[in-house]
Amino acid sequence: MNTNQNTTATEEFIDPLHNYEPRSYHNTLEQALSEEPVAAIQARPYTSISPQATVAEAIKLLATRHVSCALVEEEGKLVGIFTDRDLLNKVALESELLTHPVHEVMTKNPVFVHDTDSSGAALCVMAVVGHRHVPVLDSNQRIVGIVTPQRITSFLLGHADA
Amino acid sequence: MGLKENMRSDPVSRLNLRDPVVASESSSVREGIQRMRERGLGCVIVIDDQRRPLGILNEGMLRQMLSVNPAVIEAPIRDYMSTSARWVRLTDPVVQVLRAMQNENTRFVGVVDDDGRLAGLTGQKGLMEYVADHFPEQVSVQRIGQSTHYAQREGA
Numbered sequence: 001m002n003t004n005q006n007t008t009a010t011e012e013f014i015d016p017l018h019n020y021e022p023r024s025y026h027n028t029l030e031q032a033l034s035e036e037p038v039a040a041i042q043a044r045p046y047t048s049i050s051p052q053a054t055v056a057e058a059i060k061l062l063a064t065r066h067v068s069c070a071l072v073e074e075e076g077k078l079v080g081i082f083t084d085r086d087l088l089n090k091v092a093l094e095s096e097l098l099t100h101p102v103h104e105v106m107t108k109n110p111v112f113v114h115d116t117d118s119s120g121a122a123l124c125v126m127a128v129v130g131h132r133h134v135p136v137l138d139s140n141q142r143i144v145g146i147v148t149p150q151r152i153t154s155f156l157l158g159h160a161d162a
Numbered sequence: 163m164g165l166k167e168n169m170r171s172d173p174v175s176r177l178n179l180r181d182p183v184v185a186s187e188s189s190s191v192r193e194g195i196q197r198m199r200e201r202g203l204g205c206v207i208v209i210d211d212q213r214r215p216l217g218i219l220n221e222g223m224l225r226q227m228l229s230v231n232p233a234v235i236e237a238p239i240r241d242y243m244s245t246s247a248r249w250v251r252l253t254d255p256v257v258q259v260l261r262a263m264q265n266e267n268t269r270f271v272g273v274v275d276d277d278g279r280l281a282g283l284t285g286q287k288g289l290m291e292y293v294a295d296h297f298p299e300q301v302s303v304q305r306i307g308q309s310t311h312y313a314q315r316e317g318a
Contacts, residue, residue: 025164026164026165026166026167027164027165027166027167028166029164029165029166030164030165030166030296033165033293033296059225059228059229060229062225062229063225063226063229063230064229066226068221068222068225078306079306080306084204084221084222084224084225085204085221087221087224087225087228088195088198088199088204088221088224089199091228092195092224092228092235093192093195093196093235095232098232108306109305109306110305110306111304111305112304112305112306113304114304120293123290123293123294124290124294126286126290126294127287127290127291127293127294128294130287132269132286132287149263149269149286150264150267150269152286152290153260153263153264153269153286154264156260156289156293157257157260157261157264159166160166160169160170160257160260
């Protein structure tokens, strides 16, 4: 009895994915942007600074490391970013701010992506919001790294020239 | 064709070029900064009276200068501009912009016409918009301290 029932069930089974067709891509670049996570772009190393550090210390840190963005981090959590654009727009002509804490001039509420998002999604966020530096967080909202213009250029060029 | 092939065949003029911030050689760094702020751009291109580019000063160069001497803003821009910048032509393929950005380690690339005159500005923003055109038009935007929202790409 049981055997007959099992046989019938097997014969009537229809694979719910029988109509599924994997997405096709024109080339490896499109596939990489759609399927590879943000981590594939390279998010490390990153530069971070305390919100209490002075603006002068933040500028010196960026200059010493030749990077254009520092993540402002407090107890492992992202609270803001300080970029070349902040320097240009808020500090370059206001030398009196050099002794102020960096949290006064940083960009608060920065846009971020999760490390599991697709790399294409990260690029689209950059295109929509206009930010060039996008912090990468894990599912616990802890800092994983940052996607920078140089890293995206290398990623795109690596696939475009492949 | 796909993105990869398009990048090799589409001309730079296909990108959404921006009107560059320009200055003359006699301008000061301060004037350059003020113009960049007014226009919301991160570089100023120094041109001659024929609108041919002579050099570029960008926010990254500014960072390095200010870290050493904040008073440098009163100096002539010609003393601090980079004269080794690589310009791309309107007719070059889009992938040439990528190569220029990587070779120069910059996110701004000046675009010239066939006569070598400055015709526009592109770089990472233009490229991101170009790449994003190949993806769905709705984008999830997440900000620290705020809930996720969905934004529509311009021109999508």
